[in-house]
Amino acid sequence: MMKPYLHSSPSIIYFILLSSSLVALIFLVVYPNEFRLQSSVATRCRSAQNSTPAIFIEPVSPKPDFRLLMSVLSLPDSYERRHLMRDVYALQKSNLTGVQIDIRFVFCNLTTEEQRVLIAVEILLYDDIIILNCTENMDKGKTYTYFSSVPHLFGERPYDYVMKADDDTYFRLHNLAESLRKMPKEDVYYGLINPCWIPLFKNKYMTGMGYLLSWDLVEWIATSELPRKNRVGPEDFQTGLWMRESGRGKNYNMEPAMYDYFEEPRTCHRHKFVPDTIAVHKLKSHIRWARTLAYFNVTAGLKPSKLYHID
Numbered sequence: 001m002m003k004p005y006l007h008s009s010p011s012i013i014y015f016i017l018l019s020s021s022l023v024a025l026i027f028l029v030v031y032p033n034e035f036r037l038q039s040s041v042a043t044r045c046r047s048a049q050n051s052t053p054a055i056f057i058e059p060v061s062p063k064p065d066f067r068l069l070m071s072v073l074s075l076p077d078s079y080e081r082r083h084l085m086r087d088v089y090a091l092q093k094s095n096l097t098g099v100q101i102d103i104r105f106v107f108c109n110l111t112t113e114e115q116r117v118l119i120a121v122e123i124l125l126y127d128d129i130i131i132l133n134c135t136e137n138m139d140k141g142k143t144y145t146y147f148s149s150v151p152h153l154f155g156e157r158p159y160d161y162v163m164k165a166d167d168d169t170y171f172r173l174h175n176l177a178e179s180l181r182k183m184p185k186e187d188v189y190y191g192l193i194n195p196c197w198i199p200l201f202k203n204k205y206m207t208g209m210g211y212l213l214s215w216d217l218v219e220w221i222a223t224s225e226l227p228r229k230n231r232v233g234p235e236d237f238q239t240g241l242w243m244r245e246s247g248r249g250k251n252y253n254m255e256p257a258m259y260d261y262f263e264e265p266r267t268c269h270r271h272k273f274v275p276d277t278i279a280v281h282k283l284k285s286h287i288r289w290a291r292t293l294a295y296f297n298v299t300a301g302l303k304p305s306k307l308y309h310i311d
């Protein structure tokens with residue numbers, strides 16, 4: 001029976017098609033509500049993702065516990081460092097659940113012919129670069145330009161926190177995320193307090209290794225006179241000054257989970273690696289990066305292969 005059916009003449013196929021369309025049409029006329037019900041449920045799911053638990057069709061990713069814009073202040077020519085940092089953060093992505101951390105590299109206007117091409121290549125591939133409207137500088141207001149540009153660049157509160165980090169700081173994203181989950185979403189000034197060795201020192205601020213502000217504070221920076229008038233000065237000290245002078249930013253000091261690499265000749269902020277590290281700073285050479293990554297077992301998952309030998 002099958003064979004003659006498959007090889008039937010065009011008129012028989014036409015007849016079959018026609019009758020199945022007729023059945024569909026009849027179904028539509030007799031049970032129109034079935035169709036309307038389907039589409040209205042789908043629409044409601046899409047328009048009220050947050051309140052109604054989605055039951056079917058698409059897997060809906062749950063709202064993250066927090067959203068963090070983590071910007072590494074970089075220089076256009078620091079190609080190699082950016083490459084390393086992309087690698088070490090990409091390797092941690094699978095260790096994050098229920099949070100959104102967007103890592104971006106930030107610098108001022110490009111100045112050379114090669115930058116205009118090589119950085120365009122990076123953007124095409126990674127799309128993780130922000131170029132601010134400024135001339136490269138450290139203490140002449142790049143930090144102000146960064147924080148005050150973010151609300152203009154991203155619009156209506158797309159992030160709960162905005163971070164500024166150094167390119168010689170290694171963050172353990174899982175531990176960072178665990179500590180941030182416990183934080184409020186407003187009036188947060190989070191990092192490692194400096195200076196640490198003078199308890200009564202009044203002019204405290206979060207060190208430049210990496211600190212973050214909640215979105216309300218970033219909006220305040222972007223719209224207020226006090227930061228604008230005090231934008232020039234030792235970069236991260238100025239941020240502390242804006243917070244202090246305006247009575248904003250509750251301090252969340254992450255000592256001793258944030259610290260400098262042990263060999264760094266300093267009197268404080270420096271100790272040996274600890275498992276619950278949030279950030280290690282002063283990774284100014286390849287060997288320091290290597291020892292840090294080795295301590296945190298970053299390469300432990302490497303599989304043996306005929307193609308390479310590493311020991």
Ligand SMILES: *[C@@H]1O[C@H](CO)[C@@H](O)[C@H](O)[C@H]1NC(C)=O
Nearest residue numbers: 094095096097172174175275
């Ligand atoms: C993520 O990293 C932490 C600390 O290194 C570890 O305890 C945890 O098991 C990891 N989680 C996943 C899902 O890999």
Ligand SMILES: *[C@@H]1O[C@H](CO)[C@@H](O)[C@H](O)[C@H]1NC(C)=O
Nearest residue numbers: 109132133134135145149152
């Ligand atoms: C960039 O900054 C310059 C100098 O501060 C200013 O004159 C110019 O209007 C700015 N351009 C944009 C697009 O914001």
Ligand SMILES: *[C@@H]1O[C@H](CO)[C@@H](O)[C@H](O)[C@H]1NC(C)=O
Nearest residue numbers: 108109110132133134135136
């Ligand atoms: C940065 O570059 C933009 C676009 O070329 C230009 O409009 C702006 O004036 C430059 N800003 C500074 C501060 O040089």
Ligand SMILES: *[C@@H]1O[C@H](CO)[C@@H](O)[C@H](O)[C@H]1NC(C)=O
Nearest residue numbers: 274275276294295296297300
């Ligand atoms: C790295 O792995 C070793 C061996 O499994 C383990 O003893 C150590 O606790 C791990 N270190 C960290 C920081 O997780």
